[in-house]
Amino acid sequence: MDFQLSDDQSVLMTALDGLAERFQSKPTEHHGFVLFNEELEQELAQGEFFDIAIVPDFGAVSAAMAVEKLARLPYAAEIALSMLVRPHLRDGALPRPFAVVENGRPGRFVANAKTLLLVEGDQVSLAHPEAGDAEAVESIYAYPMGALTKQISATPLPADEAETVRTWLRVALAAEACGLIHGAIDSTVEHISVRKQFGRPIGTFQALRHRMAECATLAGGLRWLVLKAAATGDAGDAALAAFQAQDVGTRVCYETHQMLGAMGMTLEHPLHLWTYRIKALLSDLGGRGGQADAVGRTCFEADAS
């Protein structure tokens, strides 16, 4: 066991912090469902950050840390799939942005994706959509959502590669959710520290303090599950991280909105930019039931049957 960052990783994280600086807060005049800015992805591409998983000194753990860190920003960007799934495809240099279409339903970044992963049950196929194949869809999720306009031709991945892809989809989902969860918690802690009712900050009421402390503890535990899953690439570790991400995410969406009162319903306050991205992730790969099945298959293999 050694949880220390290498010098290279520390430098990388500092570089990402610098890059993220400009995207730390929602512009006050912005009142949309989604906060999306191509510049963030452009800067990440220019800095070759999308390839950190395949740089030996960094690896997938660094990529997971990067995804998690950047998901704490209020800005949506296609980072998780590019950083954590793309490098694990047999052709690791497919064009990005990436997107997933699960059982034909609308997905994040689908309208602009250059590579699509079509997921139907255990099957995963790969497609490169052409103009008109996909379109933007209105939604209250805080991602640009899109859907296919027609059935498109796709290449099924062999079973072993599909399994690998599903594992890394789980790592990507968990890493992104983990950052979003931390973002939502930070935003809520800030609010309840200053919002006063009954003559004192509402964050002094134990009924809120304890729930927030529990959320923060769950989020901290989740982060370790994510990093371990990225380090091992193990299907069981990935399933556990994804299960916990969706379970904790569900809880944190409720708690954070509850603690913001009506303010949390507005587009003026940024909370929804985290929670409505978390909500978009909660149904991925069959939701908690889907992850639980994967945990059941992979983590209890050795127990008597």
Place this chain on the structure above:
Amino acid sequence: MDFGWNAEQERFRATVRAFLKDNLPADWETQAEGPGSHKQTAFSRVFCAKLAEAGLLIPHWPKQWGGREADPWTAFILAEEMWMAGEPRGGQYMNVNWIGPTLMRYGSEAQQQRYIPPMARGEVIWCQGFSEPEAGSDLASLRTKAEKNGDTYVINGQKIWTSYAGDAETCFLLARTSPGKSGISIFLLPMDTPGIIVRQIPSVIGEGDIHEVFFDDVTLPETALLGQEGQAWEISRYSLQLERVGIPRFALASRMLHRAVGRLKQAGRFEGDAVTQAARANAACEAARLYNYSIIDQRARNLSTGPEASAARYCTVMAERAVGEFVVEHNADALAGADPMLLAHHQRAIVAGIASGAAEIQLNIIATEFLQLPREPR
């Protein structure tokens, strides 16, 4: 970052496992007595003496006191293996984890010579006399009095929930020498001193675990005071640091989860909600494991651990809860005679959020020190 064990750590774990295999009775895991029972306490004296001989009782202690200054990982691996094996050290885990090291720091020369070597040999049982009927979470309100009388102290009052009190030779006792939080002192009290009455409290967690202890004009020489009068809070803070993350309960919880799933699979009932609840419990155990490891990692690198240690503890409480609830819902027969191991674990697990301080106190610490939320008004 590395989530595996190095060769030395693997070897050490294997050594501890081999020792357990050779020295635990064959029926150890199905014995029904509670961990604080007379039988298990008597066994712990034999077992710990052998552990000491094998160099596995106090590897993390300084050389001066018979240890080999092993790193925090070694101590934690040892704690994991012992707890997973049903803690055959009984109450002596407290000696090696914090009572001994606290005496090394704050004890007088005479106290150290008297008390530390028998601990290092694995021969003695201590109990911890902190809680009182009116002072649980609010420990600073304790009332047991120690009055100076010439060169003696006279103790009057009552402790409660005291584990191992029925068999302990010595009590690490908190008593009041003057009013207020700064008026609490620590005494090293031989339990055979006249005026002490110990009564066992029947409980759902097994025989011999918790007791009431009454003190009626118990007279002690002033040399029984640890450190200075009023130094209890400072000393306790030090002891607490030694026990930063507490018992590695997640390790046994995880093992019992796998056992419970194995039983379900055998019965062809590992399906539906049982799978979801098992996944939830498994995630809770692994999150607790890694969170605890992250704290040990900081300690191994001599970094101060801060309020995240409270989060690690609380993760452990959540893991125990998730496994406990899974067993009750999906292995109901285990609590009715079908699986003594799952039953024994259940009895240990239900105290996880209480026995070493209520979980809510950890949540208060996390809210104030980790999240930096404004404090509750008092």
